[in-house]
Amino acid sequence: MFTLTGAGRFEQDVKKSRFVAWAGPVNDEDEARRFIAAHGAPDAGHNCWAFRVGALHRFNDDGEPGGTAGRPILQAIEGQDLDRVAVVVSRWFGGILLGTGGLVRAYGGTASSCLRAMAREPIIAFATLSVACAFADEARLRAALAALPATLVENTGFTPAGVLLRVTVPCGQVEEVIRKTADATRGQAEIQRGDAA
Known part of the structure; x- marks a missing residue:
């Protein structure tokens, strides 16, 4: 479309x-x-x-x-x-x-x-990912996201062990961003998919 x-x-x-x-x-x-x-x-x-x-x-x-x-x-x-x-x-x-x-x-x-x-x-459809990662992984994750077709929308909060980030990604590249997020955090990040926009 x-x-x-x-x-x-x-x-x-x-x-x-x-x-x-x-x-x-x-x-x-x-x-x-x-x-x-x-x-x-x-x-x-x-x-x-x-x-x-x-x-x-x-x-x-x-x-x-x-x-x-x-x-x-x-x-x-x-x-x-x-x-x-x-x-x-x-x-x-x-x-x-x-x-x-x-x-x-x-x-x-x-x-x-x-x-x-x-x-x-x-028209490119976007998905929103919520990513929870440790404080120690945040800088690496931000650097990895900067090299991808992903937009870090905001830091949405904190957990006892780290931060919550919201990321907007073209729907066709969600799997790549999830894979790179896992690589950057050594598989420790928790990722939830949101609604497409």
Whole structure:
């Protein structure tokens, strides 16, 4: 899956109606709704939108016939393997009726063209590890983690014999980080896996 690296715009005319799409990265539903509110055109006849954040997806036809605008925009997002993305397409009516098929093509095509033209980056899932180690092993463990694709989030506390550390790791490299952590602490560290993010 991919997300966008920034916001972008695409505009086209379809049978004298003007369609303007804005798309951008979002992290949650509140951010998606703020993006849609900020990029919908107040003077447009319709501001139709869709967003996807993980399993959560929403769309709105904003007065267009049901299923002719919001769903095609969502399909454009999903069809390009995008996640954490919001798209709003504004329409100014040009005097020629497009029909339901024409609306589906116009809204979906405008959203799709906008998304295709934008820079994207892969979405990397992260896991959190809680590591308990002896005071004597802490410096070695920190040095080992610094050389790995792991981020020491914080020192979360102490045990009678040592410290508790929280480490964020790309999911695909959890086993390597666990192995290196065990090596750095001579197998004495206690490691617990947390939720992926």
